[in-house]
Amino acid sequence: MNLPLLPTLSTFFIVVSAILVAVGWWLVRKRKIEAHKKTMFAAAIAALTFFIIYASRTIFIGNTAFGGPDDLKIYYTVFLIFHITLATSGAVFGLVTLWLGYKNNIKKHRRIGPITSVVWFFTAITGVMVYSLLYVLYEGGETTSVIKAILGS
Helix, strand or coil: CCCCHHHHHHHHHHHHHHHHHHHHHHHHHCCCHHHHHHHHHHHHHHHHHHHHHHHHHHHHCCEECCCCCHHHHHHHHHHHHHHHHHHHHHHHHHHHHHHHHHCCCHHHHHHHHHHHHHHHHHHHHHHHHHHHHHHHCCCCCCEECHHHHHHCC
C-alpha cells in the first residue's frame, strides 16, 4: 500500500489533536489546570498544523475524488458533507472555547468545553474514515488543483 504523504500527515495531526483534547479533558477533571491549558494549546497547534497542511494541499495540489465503486459515491458524498459540517463547527467551537479559557471566562468555558470536545472527537473519527475511504479501502480518484480549476489550465 502506497499512502500519500500530505493526507497521511494531516490525518496524523488531527488524530494527535483529538488525543490531546482527551488528555486535556482528563487533566482538568483531575484539577491539573496548568497542565490542562498547555495540553489544550498543544491540541490547538496540532489542529492548526492539520489545517495548514490540508489547506495548502487543497490549494496547490487539489482534492482527491472518491475512487471507490460508483454505487457508493452518493453515500461517500453525504458522509463527506457530514464530516465537513462537523469539522467547520468543531473549529468554530474550538476557537470560541480557547478564547473563553484564555480570557478566564471559566463559567462559559466549562459549559462549552465538553460540547467542543465531543464535536472534535467525532470530527477526528470521521476524518480518519474519510481518509480510509479515499486512500486505504479504495484507490483515490482524480486529483484536481483548485488553482487549475479556477484558471482553467
